[in-house]
Amino acid sequence: MSTEKIIHGRSAGFFPEFSRRPGNNHTNMHYCPGCGHGILHKLIAEAIEDLEIKDRTVLISPVGCSVFAYYYFDCFGISVPHGRAPAVGTGLVRSNPDDIVISYQGDGDLGAIGFNEFIQTANRGENMAVFFVNNAIYGMTGGQMAPTTLPGQKTVTCPLGRSVTNEGYPLKVSEMVSALDSPVYVERVALSSGKNILRARAAVRKALNNVIEKKGFSMVEFLSGCPVNLKMNASQVNEFIDERMCKYFPLGVFKDIADTRDSIKRSSGVYAPEAVRKVLYPQYSSSSVSRDFQNPSPFFAKERRLKVAGFGGQGVLSFGHMLATMGKLRNFNVSYLPVYGPEMRGGTASCSVVVSRKKIASPVVDRDCNLLVVLNDESLEKFLPELKPTGVLIFDSSNVHVSRLRRTQIAYCVNASDLARELGDLRYANSILMGALAKLMDDFFLQETDKADFERVVEEAIRECFADKSEVIRKNINAFYLGKQAASRWNAPSDGQ
Amino acid sequence: MARKFRVEIAFEQCKGCARCVGACPQGVLVMGHHLNRMSFPAVELSGNKCVGCGLCFYTCPEPGALTIFEEVEDAK
Numbered sequence: 001m002s003t004e005k006i007i008h009g010r011s012a013g014f015f016p017e018f019s020r021r022p023g024n025n026h027t028n029m030h031y032c033p034g035c036g037h038g039i040l041h042k043l044i045a046e047a048i049e050d051l052e053i054k055d056r057t058v059l060i061s062p063v064g065c066s067v068f069a070y071y072y073f074d075c076f077g078i079s080v081p082h083g084r085a086p087a088v089g090t091g092l093v094r095s096n097p098d099d100i101v102i103s104y105q106g107d108g109d110l111g112a113i114g115f116n117e118f119i120q121t122a123n124r125g126e127n128m129a130v131f132f133v134n135n136a137i138y139g140m141t142g143g144q145m146a147p148t149t150l151p152g153q154k155t156v157t158c159p160l161g162r163s164v165t166n167e168g169y170p171l172k173v174s175e176m177v178s179a180l181d182s183p184v185y186v187e188r189v190a191l192s193s194g195k196n197i198l199r200a201r202a203a204v205r206k207a208l209n210n211v212i213e214k215k216g217f218s219m220v221e222f223l224s225g226c227p228v229n230l231k232m233n234a235s236q237v238n239e240f241i242d243e244r245m246c247k248y249f250p251l252g253v254f255k256d257i258a259d260t261r262d263s264i265k266r267s268s269g270v271y272a273p274e275a276v277r278k279v280l281y282p283q284y285s286s287s288s289v290s291r292d293f294q295n296p297s298p299f300f301a302k303e304r305r306l307k308v309a310g311f312g313g314q315g316v317l318s319f320g321h322m323l324a325t326m327g328k329l330r331n332f333n334v335s336y337l338p339v340y341g342p343e344m345r346g347g348t349a350s351c352s353v354v355v356s357r358k359k360i361a362s363p364v365v366d367r368d369c370n371l372l373v374v375l376n377d378e379s380l381e382k383f384l385p386e387l388k389p390t391g392v393l394i395f396d397s398s399n400v401h402v403s404r405l406r407r408t409q410i411a412y413c414v415n416a417s418d419l420a421r422e423l424g425d426l427r428y429a430n431s432i433l434m435g436a437l438a439k440l441m442d443d444f445f446l447q448e449t450d451k452a453d454f455e456r457v458v459e460e461a462i463r464e465c466f467a468d469k470s471e472v473i474r475k476n477i478n479a480f481y482l483g484k485q486a487a488s489r490w491n492a493p494s495d496g497q
Numbered sequence: 498m499a500r501k502f503r504v505e506i507a508f509e510q511c512k513g514c515a516r517c518v519g520a521c522p523q524g525v526l527v528m529g530h531h532l533n534r535m536s537f538p539a540v541e542l543s544g545n546k547c548v549g550c551g552l553c554f555y556t557c558p559e560p561g562a563l564t565i566f567e568e569v570e571d572a573k
């Protein structure tokens with residue numbers, strides 16, 4: 001009696017069924033008949049199965065004909081923008097150093113739009129395998145010239161053949177990357193004859209073994225056939241690869257120094273919530289209240305949307321930052337969104353601050369503003385329309401000339417810039433304006449206990465914002481109380497108030 | 498005893514590219530004339546001289562179009 005065993009068959013590195021693929025063919029891949037991508041996919045699937053790395057392999061699908069690679073491999077997958085696979089791969093492997101990252105890329109993807117990502121990643125020696133499919137053409141988009149198109153080769157964008165005078169010579173990626181010190185393994189193979197394909201099979205495994213052993217960056221370049229765009233049949237494509245491509249792109253090992261390198265040990269990524277929290281919310285927080293404290297005034301029950309605007313250099317952004325810090329110190333959710341020009345001084349600057357007990361949907365304040373603080377006329381003109389009919393305005397009466405407001409709108413002012421100049425530095429203007437805000441809050445919105453707390457939280461925020469500059473802290477606190485004294489209501493109380 | 502091998506073609510999974518035909522050193526595979534459901538002319542077998550080298554399998558771009566079997570004697 002005898003039975004049969006399979007010695008070569010469909011790999012378990014593929015999904016048993018390609019159910020992610022749209023349509024009703026779930027057994028074949030989408031590639032054209034005879035396409036080199038299919039051959040390489042089989043080599044990779046078999047290696048993933050044999051090396052038992054399914055559960056920690058991430059295969060990055062590029063843009064190009066292999067954009068749907070994630071339909072097929074029974075491992076993790078991620079699709080990325082054109083040319084960005086090595087950059088995304090860097091993020092993956094830095095945050096999860098045990099991942100086996102495969103960056104699968106075409107010649108347009110790697111050699112053109114993504115060359116910088118590729119070469120920088122190689123130069124950093126990221127622990128990944130780049131499988132580079134050089135088919136001398138842009139396959140997916142219909143056969144345009146690639147950086148690797150051969151001299152004289154006709155494509156739809158060089159119908160007379162690539163001219164080295166106009167387009168230069170093809171890019172020799174393996175030669176270039178092997179000139180760098182970081183990569184450990186670079187080989188060029190061909191997906192043509194059976195013998196060459198077996199060589200390619202060994203190269204896939206070698207590159208993946210290097211990743212498993214954390215030896216760093218490996219790249220294998222696969223000369224590959226695109227029979228459809230070359231308008232050739234199987235044997236013609238093999239001849240094209242073996243006779244024409246191999247002449248310009250010689251096969252062989254360009255670099256193999258993995259044995260001389262130790263495994264990479266990098267400090268692991270900061271995917272630790274506690275570490276991230278420490279960076280974002282440092283422990284020097286000077287809040288004097290407990291984490292469940294809530295200011296009782298009903299004013300704080302609703303989301304409050306604030307905007308501060310003026311010239312760059314007037315302290316507009318630090319005012320906004322101070323408001324957000326005050327909210328944070330009193331257990332609100334806060335957002336702070338600065339908007340400024342490239343110049344550091346002059347120009348206009350504004351910032352949106354949202355303070356809320358609930359989650360904040362958007363940090364942008366461009367309408368329904370509850371509090372507008374302006375430090376110049378231009379900003380008043382620009383942002384007054386965003387103020388709610390019931391919103392309040394605070395302005396620097398040294399610079400801003402308010403002519404008319406809605407009857408329901410309350411405005412407070414103080415000659416902040418003039419007072420700041422008297423104190424010796426224009427940058428105190430914002431603390432003086434904070435004084436005007438405190439006065440306005442006292443007069444309209446705060447219950448008795450919150451009035452004292454408002455002063456306290458301003459001091460705490462100044463301390464936090466100017467941490468370890470004690471002189472600056474003292475002067476800003478003085479400026480705040482000076483502003484609170486000097487501020488007054490600009491418009492007469494309207495009927496009923 | 499000589500080892501025995503055979504290749505099996507999944508008719509519906511072959512795209513008729515003929516890569517395997519050129520790769521087989523034994524001339525076991527030839528282009529067929531029948532179109533499958535994908536409208537490709539699938540390869541066909543010619544004779545039984547398969548030596549199990551696997552070259553057809555590795556040159557074929559389709560995951561499951563070709564399978565190579567080896568006959569094994571039961572240990573009894």
Ligand SMILES: Cc1ncc(C[n+]2csc(CCOP(=O)(O)OP(=O)(O)O)c2C)c(N)n1
Pocket residue numbers: 063064065066082105106107108109110113133135137138139140141146
């Ligand atoms: C940002 C961006 N630019 C351009 C394109 C259009 N585009 C799609 S595939 C492709 C070229 C793919 O060529 P290659 O990387 O050689 O892959 P192949 O299809 O040959 O395997 C281009 C330019 C795109 N999708 N995204």
Ligand code: SF4
Pocket residue numbers: 030031032033034035036037065135139140225226227228229
């Ligand atoms: S266009 Fe070319 S590279 Fe793309 S699937 Fe078809 S044969 Fe392959």
Ligand code: SF4
Pocket residue numbers: 503504520521522523524525526546547548549550551552553554565
């Ligand atoms: S295994 Fe080798 S001998 Fe057998 S059919 Fe395939 S290529 Fe031919």
Ligand code: SF4
Pocket residue numbers: 034510511512513514515516517518539540556557558559562563
């Ligand atoms: S290589 Fe595969 S798809 Fe192409 S003809 Fe042979 S069996 Fe069919």
Ligand SMILES: [Mg+2]
Pocket residue numbers: 106107108133134135136137138139146
């Ligand atoms: Mg290409």
